[in-house]
Amino acid sequence: MRKNLKIYQRLSRFPFGRQLFSWVVCRIAPYFGSISPKVTELKPGYAKVEISKRRRVTNHINTVHAIAMCNMAELAGGLMTDVSIAKDSRWIPTGMTVKYVKKAKTNLTAVANGENIDWQTEGDKLVPVEVTDTEGNLVFTAEITMNVRTA
Known part of the structure; x- marks a missing residue:
């Protein structure tokens, strides 16, 4: 079991x-601190991250900034990848394609679902992330390319 998953499971009790x-997590990767995320679920093949809509993450039209959503998608996708790959593997994001579906006017939830990804082999993995608002409306999608290699 990966170290981050063990820590999450212990602390979440x-x-x-x-x-x-x-x-x-934000101390280890400080840039994520800019969105003040809360990791609410983490297991192999799945991660859920929430952020609150507040002035710090809004743009000029008072919606959640596109890059804040990119940050939360990368955090969810990265954590999910980290706890899903083999113990002797490493990963790094090498690309991300995003779509802004709807204005993000509320708190947001990002879900990375990699249950259908083969985590046991090396190579590029396409990690899907969906961001929804408090009403469950899809506001943003991302597909993050994670390069997985044996350490």
């Missing part, structure tokens, strides 16, 4: 454990 895990 405690009050505020998921917030603490999210904070630790």
Whole structure:
């Protein structure tokens, strides 16, 4: 089992454990701190990340900025990849294609679902991420290319 998954599972049993895990992730990869994410689910093949709509992540028309959604998609996709690949493998994102479907006017949830991806082989993996608003409307999609190699 990957180290990040063990840490998440241990911390999520405690009050505020998921917030603490999210904070630790942002300490390791500081740029993600700009969106103040909360990792709410993490398991092999699946990750869910939430952000609150607040001034810091909005644009000139008071919707969640496109790059904030890119950040949360990369965080969800990266964490999901990290806990899904073999213990002796490494990964790095090499590309991302995004679509802005609808204005993001509320808090957001990003879900990376890699349950149908073959994580046991090396090579490029296309990781789908969907971002929805509080009403469940799809506002953003991403397909992140993750290059997986044996360490």
